[in-house]
Amino acid sequence: MRLTLKALCASVIQSTLLYVTPAAHASEVEVLHWWTSAGEAKAASVLRAGIEQRGHQWRDFAVGGQAGISAMNTLRIRAISGNPPLAAQIKGPEITEWARLGFLRNLNDIAEAEHWEDKIPAPLRDVMQYQGDYVAAPINIHRVNWLWINLRAFEDAGAAIPHDFESFFTAADKLQQAGYIPLALGGEPWQVATLFDTLALSVMGPEHYQQAFLDFDREALLSDGVTKSFSLLAQMRPYTDSDNLGRNWSDTTRLLIDNQAGMQVMGDWAKGEFLAADQQEGKSFTCVAVPGTEQAFSYNIDSFVFFKPNNAEERQSQTDMAEYLLTPQFQRDFNRYKGSLPIRFDIPLPNGDTCAEKSRQAFLYAEQHNTLSPSMSHGLSTTRYVQSAIFDVINEFFYNPKQTPEEATQALYRAILSAQA
Template sequence: MSLLAAGVCQVHAGDQPPVEVLHWWAAGGAPLNGVRADLGRRGFAWKDSAPQGGEERKLLFAKARNGMGQLPDALQLHSFSLRESAARYVSWDALAAAEHWDQVLPVPLQQAAKVGGHWRAVPLNIQRSNWIWANKAIFDELKLTPPTTFDELLEVARRVKAAGYLPLAHGTEPWLHTLMFDNAVLAVGGPVWYRKALVEQDPVALASPKMVTVFEQVRALSRLAEDNAKGRASTFATDMVVSRKAAMQLMGDWTKGEFSKRGQQARRDFICFPYPGTAGSYVFVADLFAMPDLGPARREGQQALARTLMDPDTQMAFNLAKGSIPARNDVPLDHYDDCARQSAHDLQAAAKQHTLVSRFVAETPEVLRNAVTAVVTQFVESDEPAASAAARLQRALRKS
């Protein structure tokens, strides 16, 4: 774009009311810079509305704003929150039909963004949560190959520890324990049981002996991490892998941005592989944006944002910086690294095999997520037997 054209665009954007977006990312996050610029080229300025906290805190903030008649133009949320209040959000059916969203978005992602068959949200990306990230130099030094079963993971960990490295870098924030549990459920029971147990809270699935095995696996994983990790954040765990203090980190692909910030490159400095036992499955979380129906005066800006979020170039640049992959399946991945290309390949394979599932934290209410996190955290931070934790989880979910 020429400087003259850019100047005209900026003036035009200044003439329009800004599009206010309520999200849970850091307001100054680099991945958003491209989205802001692309929206600006459509004549509208992006305005951050990003109070501290996660999805629930943001939604409470939005409800308070609603009471004052000051809702933002768009909210980032997960599919459960979308379904709870679908009627208040704009339907993008006409835009989706005109731009062929049904042809370029995986069916499970469509199911996350639609309510009652209507497009109530716009997806920007897909993030995979069943990943392990490993220091390539340590794996090369010890002649290790990525484990594909949990027993193989334990053997890799034994060799890593014998060489003087920490097998697994892990933080102690409760959500990290839940992520560990989440992966163990998928590995032990597969995607169908994962959904029955965690999304549907099926009593038979929850009472299965598999759940005891899940907690046993979580116990084994927690013992691979350092005992004095109290208060460690996930970013510090990434630092330990980068600095060769630890061999592996269990984390979704959102951590790849942290590796990139530290000058790390896939295949040169780190490798990635599915959590052992989950190679044929893909658990995803999508960043969805819903837009409250605020009337015709705000609709033009909202439509500009919807078009921007679904623009192939916008999705390519945003996800390249963030570490995730585009929601659209027609975005070229030439500039993406091996981990992203593997993620996209595995996504398509899982969609065909019906082993692509939305992560339970995006599909369940806050009270249920909190119940799972409380049970798992207490288990990890104590010597509670696995059978006791499995029984306690059943009771907690019955009450939720």
Template sequence: MKFKQSIKTLFIAGALLGAATSQAAEVEVLHYWTSGGEAKSVAELKKMMEAKGIAWKDFAVAGGGGENAMTALKARVMAGSAPTAAQIKGPSIQEWGQEGVLANIDSAAAEGQWDASLPKVVSAVMKYKGHYVAAPVNVHRVNWLWVNPEVLKKAGAKVPTNWDEFFAAAEKIKNAGMIAVAHGGQPWQDATVFESVALGVGGADFYKKAFVQLDQATLTSPTMVKAFDTLGKIKTYIDKDAAGRDWNLATAMVINGKAGMQFMGDWAKGEFTAAGKKPGTDFLCLAAPGTDKAFTFNIDSMAMFKVKGDEQQKAQLTLASRIMSPEFQEVFNLNKGSIPARAGVSRAKFDSCATRSMDDMDASSKNGGLVPSWAHGMAMMSATQGAMVDVIAKFMNSNMSSQDAVRALAKAAKTK
């Protein structure tokens, strides 16, 4: 009798546990926000979800500028167990939409009036066939140059405003026994530098023809050769230990005064902020040489995947709504170094780098200088981008000539 009663008790307990498990609202979020400032931002979103009674299952995949995360995502989707949401951006959202695996979140968008709150350039990226399938988290500016003013002072160099002044400063920093350009020798970081170089050398119209329209004449032009020549010169000011270094470790070199400058998007500012550094005093945020009238944008977003069950679908819509809330957009971007994707977020707590970014985005959207970051997946399909990134990486890690690099880049642009 005791045995039968124990079995009955276990059966009832198991049934109750099963019911609780099936009803428990949970979101599983795949992302690659793992550095200091980024991790703080994710923690805030987790808190907001838990305050709504929704459990947070973290699926963080570090490294590779998101490449590792995308590999993990593909494996999960192929196995039929997609997460609730995944950090995806640009044309990749359309690619996933074509696979028929993204969820329609129009109801959250309608309730939150997303169409009225987002610039059209942003909302267009978040939709597939006219329906919202992703929520934008922020807008990053990629074409920044981060500078440690104390390193410049020690080297007797001045703040650079063009390429000639940049190389003059780099030479003085090098001669003073410090590293001129902090860099992580990873393919996506190589492409990040080259993107700003090409924009600075050729201008916004050249950039759009080359990296948005993939125009062969532009890709093989003397201007593109000059862009590679400039990148080759920058390479001479990078230390020999750069291979494989993560971007935030390169940023730490600037923060700690071991290096003078770094080309990196404004997520780098999150690292300066996390280290207690102040813009204008401890570090400078400058548009990369020749790019002060332009703005390369990189939008982080959470694409929503089809999930089963009413509770999970409701939790997913809550996640989308929380991401787009002014409260989260403020705290996330304060930590991350980026600017809010949506309108109506107070500027009061944002520093001078962020408010400059806001102003420059507004100005560049009017003067034609607002361009998508191809290095960060905003301008072209992933296969084409990958082929072009490989060319840049090969150039950075070999004695490849600028002319050969240009020919290889034009060939890569034809990759489908």
């Protein structure tokens, strides 16, 4: 389903986020984003400092919650009112949707002057373009399929770091017996979907995963692989805690930091939370790929679009920001706090950051073997309309033990078919 003006208006009527601010002054750069956790806030401060060093006034427009869904609802309101921010964090197919509606500034002049073709990995350039024109600036690469390990809990429980699902459940049993939450999982729809997403990548492999969740191929969606993924999700249900409903992802990561939980499946933005809490990789925490995905790479990309400016001064402030995003200084400092890989692979990784090193090697392997997988749960493989339908099915299954994996597989196919209509 495409994002249309009619859909935008409907979202305004339905939304409770009736928040409209005055238009930004010409010297201001109003930036919409959803970086509100401890690690994310540190990363955002790097962007703010760079904007201000270039003589512009940063106007923060942070809307946290639901992995950007709240921010996008608010953006639609602003756009319909004729008052969009100068810059907004948008990613995946939604970039195309906004460009199709004519809201976005063409960035070809900046891309050419700054040699983006040489700096952005080839498989990721198309995500930033609409009809061959650059309309978004990428910042980083997140790997989604990580399993985060609280090493203190594992040592206390006598558990071994899992390398397959059999050893995962063995470790989970030991953690549970020792009084820990084996698997920290926040009860927001996107977090449950992230867990299912990584399980599907593991069970189905990158090729069949992409057929199901990028191409939405009927045979792939109704395959045993999807059913087995639901079965595996059900197996993990007893190892989560009952107080998870509505808990955000960073508070869920905090359970590992505070030594209450043993594991979490989450993208590498979780690493930013560990580091913000002065946790040391290799002593307090570590990372391993979700079992079965060691050589797979499910990716999420943070990127910014720039809404068409009203005057030359606004245009210059956007240009300065877009140019800054791919500078070595920004790429190094921002991604150190965010936990992600720089979009530029000529930027050295922080010393001792083995998670980043493993992530980069996994990306290069997946790029070489054509198995990079845009994450369904993080909006890289489809629009939010289809994604929302998928979330509903996954969460209904997770919180309804009476539903069978076979029933969930059929429900998933029907939901995607309906959302695409």
